Amino acid sequence: MLTIYGDSISGNCHKVRFVADRLGIPYRWIEISVLKAETRTADFLAMNPAGQVPTVRLADGRFLSQSNAIMLHLAEGSALVPADAYQRALMNQWLFWEQYSHETVIAVRRFHKHYLGKSDDEMDPALLEKGARVLGVMDGHLAARDYFTGGALSLADIALVAYTRLAHEGGFRLADYPHVAAWVARVEKYLGIAATR
């Protein structure tokens, strides 16, 4: 059986759980606390030398990390990955964008504000501005479509919804991005997960 080493507060870890739940893949969840530095123990580093969750142990004992790589592996051949090569490439385009431009802003500000308790003055002021730009890009894209690629829910939606749905914890107002807010509600309903706002 699949084992997911994850922290319940981490959107990157939520992604893996959302995909496994959606596809009916059975798994065991082992809670690893980032705040308690449980990603830095010798046992954990032996599984993932980068010291990050999510990390999974596949049924055959092999390990895999990086949330989007794990999702791609679990969802291979499923309806969450477009069959059309161009639509699949577009999905990957959003997955890379999520890791480079979205997660590094939306998730980082949430962690600093909500979990480290930093005041606005103690955080990089550029994060708010960059977050507004990121949410604006998403809002513009979603103005004309229900899902990010291919006319159906894909891994791009799951990757992007993980931290977008928690963006208010980082001080972002989703109400300012109505197409994003409607899409979050749509994806949460599709995934059968409770709204957090």
Ligand SMILES: N[C@@H](CCC(=O)N[C@@H](CS)C(=O)NCC(=O)O)C(=O)O
């Ligand atoms: N790009 C990685 C990011 C993983 C990541 O940053 N994980 C955080 C929790 S969300 C973590 O384990 N932090 C502990 C650390 O880096 O020491 C992914 O998508 O899986």
